[in-house]
Amino acid sequence: MKGSCLCGQIQYEVQALASAIQHCSCRSCRKAHAAAFNTAAAVKPEHFKWLSGEHLLKSFESSPGKHRYFCGNCGTHLLKKTDGRETFTLRVATLDDDPGQVPALQIWASHAVPWLGHGPAVVAYEEWEPGHE
Ligand SMILES: [Zn+2]
Numbered sequence: 001m002k003g004s005c006l007c008g009q010i011q012y013e014v015q016a017l018a019s020a021i022q023h024c025s026c027r028s029c030r031k032a033h034a035a036a037f038n039t040a041a042a043v044k045p046e047h048f049k050w051l052s053g054e055h056l057l058k059s060f061e062s063s064p065g066k067h068r069y070f071c072g073n074c075g076t077h078l079l080k081k082t083d084g085r086e087t088f089t090l091r092v093a094t095l096d097d098d099p100g101q102v103p104a105l106q107i108w109a110s111h112a113v114p115w116l117g118h119g120p121a122v123v124a125y126e127e128w129e130p131g132h133e
């Protein structure tokens, strides 16, 4: 599977996910990703490689020993590394290919925003909503 950042300068390849896919609703993920939750899965270092743009990576230590890696050009978060932990944590939404599995759990539900709505109560359009300008 391949993945990339928004500007496309950073590309990576991952051979397999090493955990279930999970939604993380923690406050740090919400802010880092500017989203109600972050969808993530573990990957083994030997199954992950940067294909291009690695020199553009920047990182931010959001809590002690926890380093969030993102594209220094477009800001897309791609990977998290925690000191002393063998696996990386991939930002699954940056995959350009279907990982072939769906999320199995949500973590940090205690931090979940009260306003998140999805499902049949939220009207869905294939692209923009009618009348969008
Ligand atoms: Zn980028």
Ligand SMILES: [Zn+2]
Pocket: 024, 025, 026, 027, 028, 029, 030, 038, 108
């Ligand atoms: Zn989180």
